[in-house]
Amino acid sequence: MEIKPEIAERIIKLEEKFKNSGQDMGSYLDGLLYDRYLSYWDYIEVDTLLSLQKTNTHFPDEMIFITYHQITELYFKLIIHEQKQIIESATLTASFFTEKLNRINRYFRILIDSFDVMIKGMEREQFLKFRMALLPASGFQSAQFRMIELYSTPLENLVSAEIRNDFSEKTSIDELYENIYWKKGGIDLETGEKTLTLKQFEKRYTPRFLRIANAVYENTIYHRYLKMHEDDRNDKDLVKAMRNLDVNVNINWLLMHMGAAYRYLSKDKETVKATGGTNWKKFLPPSFQRISFFPDLWSKEEKENWGKQWVNHTFNTENKK
Numbered sequence: 001m002e003i004k005p006e007i008a009e010r011i012i013k014l015e016e017k018f019k020n021s022g023q024d025m026g027s028y029l030d031g032l033l034y035d036r037y038l039s040y041w042d043y044i045e046v047d048t049l050l051s052l053q054k055t056n057t058h059f060p061d062e063m064i065f066i067t068y069h070q071i072t073e074l075y076f077k078l079i080i081h082e083q084k085q086i087i088e089s090a091t092l093t094a095s096f097f098t099e100k101l102n103r104i105n106r107y108f109r110i111l112i113d114s115f116d117v118m119i120k121g122m123e124r125e126q127f128l129k130f131r132m133a134l135l136p137a138s139g140f141q142s143a144q145f146r147m148i149e150l151y152s153t154p155l156e157n158l159v160s161a162e163i164r165n166d167f168s169e170k171t172s173i174d175e176l177y178e179n180i181y182w183k184k185g186g187i188d189l190e191t192g193e194k195t196l197t198l199k200q201f202e203k204r205y206t207p208r209f210l211r212i213a214n215a216v217y218e219n220t221i222y223h224r225y226l227k228m229h230e231d232d233r234n235d236k237d238l239v240k241a242m243r244n245l246d247v248n249v250n251i252n253w254l255l256m257h258m259g260a261a262y263r264y265l266s267k268d269k270e271t272v273k274a275t276g277g278t279n280w281k282k283f284l285p286p287s288f289q290r291i292s293f294f295p296d297l298w299s300k301e302e303k304e305n306w307g308k309q310w311v312n313h314t315f316n317t318e319n320k321k
């Protein structure tokens with residue numbers, strides 16, 4: 001039997017590959033012979049993926065709620081995947097940095113644009129019922145959202161706004177972490193105690209969050225930017241991508257998310273208690289949180305007006321209803 005030269009050439013290359021790693025090529029060829037052809041459904045794991053939307057109630061719209069959260073978590077995964085490549089890059093150039101940030105911004109844009117699936121896409125009456133079967137779980141407990149923050153900026157920029165100036169980069173990681181803004185959000189205003197939502201979240205993820213905070217010490221995305229050569233730091237596309245990321249995460253996504261909270265948890269002048277038990281009207285608005293990953297990229301005035309416009313607008317329109 002004649003073997004075509006292009007096949008022979010490949011066999012020689014394969015032989016070399018397997019010899020280099022001390023493997024027997026014949027066994028691998030047997031494997032190829034018996035292997036099933038790859039299918040779309042096996043590669044994408046469609047059956048597993050579609051088995052993960054396990055609702056807790058019989059309300060049809062709960063399916064939308066759980067699936068959209070899962071879609072968001074998958075995008076968060078892709079965002080972290082890009083963040084890690086920036087952080088781990090040994091030779092970071094402005095163009096590589098910008099490309100990765102643009103990818104992240106694209107994912108956030110999709111999440112921002114699609115949030116009306118939550119805002120408009122469910123019946124309020126159903127939501128208010130099925131949410132009771134989900135207590136005390138809350139999106140507040142999204143660990144990937146917190147990781148995006150930890151990879152983006154040092155902990156001192158994530159400390160609660162009203163005490164942020166009391167800390168510096170010299171404060172220990174543990175102390176900064178104890179004062180991270182979202183812990184404040186997890187305090188029950190009536191009792192002053194930590195909510196169960198926060199307690200469970202801390203128990204599950206504190207070791208992991210601290211590990212990440214230590215691993216990216218002086219090496220967050222913000223640090224990588226600040227340590228670049230001045231020419232790169234002034235690169236217009238890079239600065240634009242950094243600023244877009246800050247606005248996308250810390251204003252635009254939060255604002256869309258607030259829109260959902262208003263639609264479902266606000267009625268006339270009353271506030272429905274959130275599943276996480278936070279005083280969400282005080283905790284969620286960007287103008288209260290005042291989180292900016294890259295503060296040096298904003299003017300004093302821009303920082304003072306952080307997220308304010310929309311909140312004023314929303315409060316006014318909500319109050320008119």
Ligand code: HEM
Pocket residue numbers: 068069072073118119137138139140141142145182185254257260261264265274275276277278279280283284
């Ligand atoms: C109808 C839809 C939604 C409503 C009404 C809603 C409501 C809320 C409320 C009230 C909070 C404050 C914490 C609490 O007391 O529970 C919160 C926090 C949060 N939610 Fe949602 N949420 C919705 C959808 C989502 C989705 C789809 C995600 C995606 C993962 C998400 C992620 C988060 C995150 C990350 C926080 C913490 C925000 C921060 O620390 O600034 N939420 N949500």
